[in-house]
Amino acid sequence: MSAPGRAPSAAERTVRYLLLVLVLLLTIGPFLWQLSTSLKGPGEDVWSRTPDLLPDDPTLANYAKVADTIPVWTYAVNSLIVAGISVLGNVVGATLAGFALARLRFRGARLALGLFVATLVLPGEVTIVSQYVTVRGLGLTDTLLGVALPGAVAMLNVLLMYTAFRSVPAELDAAALVDGANVRQRLVHVGLPNVKGMLSVVVIFTFIQAWDDFLWPLIVLNDPGRYTLTVGLQYLDGTFTANPRQIAAGTMIAFLPIVAVFAVFQRFFFKGVEEGALKG
Structure with a gap:
């Protein structure tokens, strides 16, 4: 570790870059391997002792075979519907609840906040039976x-929005009150413009959680036509045979929407951070 105010030495910089490269390989490596496998033809060995990252004869035939094997686009639309309901519910519900807990004064506010925090201690497996009974x-x-409802308002997102609204200076609320602003106007014109960064975080992580969820849709859904993509991809792994190229292609199809959502909203997140929290 270099002392504060002292430029790092060449050895320290080398260690830092090596650690960054190691973390990059651990993070990006599995994704690159899946992408490589999905592009390999039937004549290439995916089980070779010496890994070959670059396909000898790249092909998109594996992606077409995925669409021929399962109704992948129907499953993708189902996942988009579930993710859309979850994102909308969290954007509206978590924002309203977070603002109420952070800026409004009412009896039982601390108790409500404590209950929100307490729910984070419980693992999802503990409440899954009660959730199913409720949905049924x-x-x-x-x-x-029924798949989207339990995640429509996540307690963690409520606490994130609560923290974001708490970081907005109270003087802004006081000034709005002096100007005669009601609660809705304070939320729309004072609160929301200053928490767009955290709202982007809520959107990104809610979409990823809803899109990647496997256990809950598997429990709730019985009709194969209503399966989400993560559940439907299990049909690519046959009882007696399994084509790793098709499985990798299906995995990449499921991964691309996550990349697209993150690419769209991450710039709003960083813009919110750069703006600091206040607008004149």
Whole structure:
């Protein structure tokens, strides 16, 4: 470790870059291997002792075979519907709840905040039975709404928005009150412009969680036509045979929407960080 104010030596810089390269390989390596496998033809050995990252004869035939084997685009649309409901629910619900806990004064506010924090201690497996009983009681089993409903407002997102609203200076709220602004106006014109960065984080992570979820859709859905993409991809792994090239291609198809969502919203996140939190 270099002392504060002292430029790092050449050896320290070398160690830092080596560690960064190691982390990069651990993070990007599996993705590159899956991409390479999905592009390899049937004549290439994917089980060779010496890994070959670059395909000898790249082909997109594996992606076409995925579409021929399973209704991958139907599953993708189902996943988009579930993710869209979850994102909308969290953007609206977590924002309203976070603002209420951070800026409004009402009886039981601390108790409500404590209950939100307490729910984070419970693992998802503990509540999955009660969630299923609730969804079944509402008649939403074997529906995409039943899949999306339990994650429509995540407690972690409520706490993230609570923290974001708490970071907005109270003087702004006080000035808005002096000008006669009501609660809705304070939320829309004072709160939301200053928490866009955190709102982008909520959108990104809610979409990823809803898109990647496997266990809950598997429990709720019975009709194969309503399967989400993560559940439907299991049909690529046959009982007696499995083509690793097709499985890798299906994995890449499931991965691309996550990249697209992150590419769209991450710039808003960094813009929010750069703007600091305040607008004149």
